[in-house]
Amino acid sequence: MSVNFQDEAEVKEYLSNIGIEYRFGCYSEKKPEVCHLLGDYLESIHRDYEKARKVFRSTCDDYGYAKSCLKYANYTFIGRGKSGSKPNPTEALEYYEKGCKLNDSENCLNAGLLLVSPKMNDRRDFMKGMEYLTKSCDMNNGNACYYLSGMHISGAEGPIRSQETTAPLMSSTEANVKKSNTKAGDYTVEKNMAKAFELTTKACELNNMFACANLAHMYARGEGTEKNKEKAEIYKKKAIALQEEIKNSKQLLFQQTS
Template sequence: MAYDLKKESDVKEYIDKLGVEYRFGCYSEKKPEACHLLGDYLEGIKKDFEKASKVYKSTCDDYGYAKSCYKYGNYSFLGKGKSGGKGEPRVAYEYYEKGCNLNDSDACLHSGLLLVSRSMPKEIDRNVPKGLEFLTKSCDMNNATACFYLSGMHISGVQKKPEDTAASSSGGSVISGVNSTTTASKTPKESEYIVLKDMKKAFQFAHKACELRNMYACANLSQMYARGDGIEKNEKEAERYKKLALEMQEEIKKQQETLGFQQGVGMPN
């Protein structure tokens, strides 16, 4: 049957049919892909986060479907779909790690960030070496954000005692870019670092992240070329990556404006 998606009645019928197909594929045919799509349907169309959470969890537990592990990790971290809405960081980490072991790059990114960050919940024990492994795996799978964070970690280095410097977390140095500086009163020894400062590695990770369309990595790359940090100084390349970062920024701005317009128009119930 052909649907006229300009007609509200046809849109409603089409959406309802999708739900039936996903339920049949999940519960009758036992297809994990259909179960995950059912979770997405319950989340995005029906806004039934409690049921979506249960579907993602069972699809991860019963079928080892990596994307569902990642989604249930998100739900657990935010407390989404749960009475009271209280997050469970420890449970979230377990599902992120499971998703990472099943080769989902976003799950690797989030499990890595939970382990390396100083600002994450106390339920998570900081483990920078293990977190670095997860982030590296994510970057190897072409996750731009993971590559970006790895670049930042090598720009500032990561100390064994994070309170020794304001720039020791992976997030702090990354967001503020190459210009970030350490506020410690004395220069730490190499033995005090878990991850050594290494501008060559920082450049390599930033370059990959930029090629994968991470705007902030491109901005950092521009500064690295301008200063000769981790790469030979090259004003032409610095200007090229600066222009690329600005173009990406403009693209994101236009996308946000379009999304805001679409939300304002509204969709039929």
């Protein structure tokens, strides 16, 4: 069925029918992917964040649908969709972890970033956070690889609280986490430019703009690798190209919504 998007009445009917289809697919056929679409529909078309929040939560809890876990966690993190609700990073972490256990890289990334953040206070668990970030990177999440590379560039440390973690983290990225001898934290990531270079390369290959800029500097200065002016220029150009892509996509989105 073709729709004349210049006809307001026809567009309203079209959107109404989509809502009916999503509700049927979710509530009658109990399809988690359709429930998630219903949440997106309520969020983007009706701006009904309270109902969308409920749909995302139930789709995560009842069906174990990772994308809905992520959306509900995001809502909870910023305090969205519930009257009088305040940001709740602790509950957000719970749902990011649920999504991560369902092997969703974005959930793993957000769980990891929360757990290594000093803002989590008593919930901060550096070692567990590193595990989540590494899992996300291993699933080819460029942002996770980038954050891990930064930890190896400068070094980082923090407390360990998880009783599940009993050995240093080992993965394809070989993040070097070990007992700290300082009072600041129980575990530390030592500065290691060779590992930082490995992670930065992977993040850039996954089109992380900031990683490509860092990779250009590494080649230019010979940090973690041998100096190579030609490669430094190649990755500098790639970083600029990715920046232009982001800029153009934002302009297009603005034009579509204005």
